[in-house]
Amino acid sequence: MCRHLAWLGARRTLAEVVVDPPFGLMRQSWAPRRQRHGRINADGFGVGWYAPAVRSEPARYRRAVPMWTDASFASFAGAVTSGCVLAAVRDATVGMPIEESATAPFAHGSLLLSHNGRVDSGILTALLAGRPDAPAPDSRCDSALLAALVWERTLAGAELAEAVAEVVTTVGAKAATREAATDADGRAPTTRLNVLVTDGRQIVGTTWDETLWYRRGPAGVLVASEPDDDTVDVPDGTGSGRGREAPMFQPSASPGGAPF
Numbered sequence: 433m434c435r436h437l438a439w440l441g442a443r444r445t446l447a448e449v450v451v452d453p454p455f456g457l458m459r460q461s462w463a464p465r466r467q468r469h470g471r472i473n474a475d476g477f478g479v480g481w482y483a484p485a486v487r488s489e490p491a492r493y494r495r496a497v498p499m500w501t502d503a504s505f506a507s508f509a510g511a512v513t514s515g516c517v518l519a520a521v522r523d524a525t526v527g528m529p530i531e532e533s534a535t536a537p538f539a540h541g542s543l544l545l546s547h548n549g550r551v552d553s554g555i556l557t558a559l560l561a562g563r564p565d566a567p568a569p570d571s572r573c574d575s576a577l578l579a580a581l582v583w584e585r586t587l588a589g590a591e592l593a594e595a596v597a598e599v600v601t602t603v604g605a606k607a608a609t610r611e612a613a614t615d616a617d618g619r620a621p622t623t624r625l626n627v628l629v630t631d632g633r634q635i636v637g638t639t640w641d642e643t644l645w646y647r648r649g650p651a652g653v654l655v656a657s658e659p660d661d662d663t664v665d666v667p668d669g670t671g672s673g674r675g676r677e678a679p680m681f682q683p684s685a686s687p688g689g690a691p692f
């Protein structure tokens with residue numbers, strides 16, 4: 433699986449959104465903390481951002497290399513600002529091409545989309561065949577096919593959230609039918625449909641067998657696969673030993689505050 437994020441709010445540099453947070457997307461490319469499927473996201477990365485004063489279509493920078501190896505991205509990430517950013521780091525699904533065109537974010541007009549998950553390409557191809565007005569997918573990657581289905585719905589006049597909901601539920605229902613038919617041995621369903629989409633003015637997100645998190649503040653909202661800060665999860669079984677009180681932490685006793 434991959435990790436992705438979308439920021440909407442005050443202007444930030446790409447570095448502030450993607451690189452600088454201690455557990456942000458850069459770090460998640462090699463050490464995600466909440467990822468359920470996969471351990472490292474080194475098959476590529478992409479960043480899309482809006483500059484509405486110049487044009488409505490977003491700019492994109494995508495590479496089929498690990499984010500931490502890309503000196504060019506590092507060189508400009510601190511020099512580009514935007515009020516809406518969508519970014520992803522990729523752990524390619526087995527059988528999917530590892531190339532720039534298969535890397536999120538996918539784009540159509542003013543829209544950007546990232547998919548964290550996997551879908552049987554046969555299901556997506558069959559759905560696309562029934563929608564001749566769908567734009568040609570950028571790649572044979574499942575995520576690119578999924579994006580083309582969302583673009584088709586928006587071209588047909590659907591609101592963004594409506595388009596995403598319709599595609600995700602349609603694909604999910606078809607996948608569930610197929611999995612019910614093929615997984616008589618009780619294997620867990622393998623379809624995962626975690627999507628982030630933006631048009632520069634709103635963020636639409638879904639979760640389907642992966643983590644999603646958001647933080648809303650005075651400056652804007654960040655929606656991401658997992659937290660980018662050093663907030664510490666209290667491990668299961670931790671307690672202060674003082675009855676109903678909340679768990680206690682020693683001030684600055686150790687990095688992150690060790691529970692006692």
Ligand code: GLN
Nearest residue numbers: 433434523525528548549
């Ligand atoms: N299936 C998509 C790909 O191959 C997304 C992979 C993922 O979420 N790890 O790129």
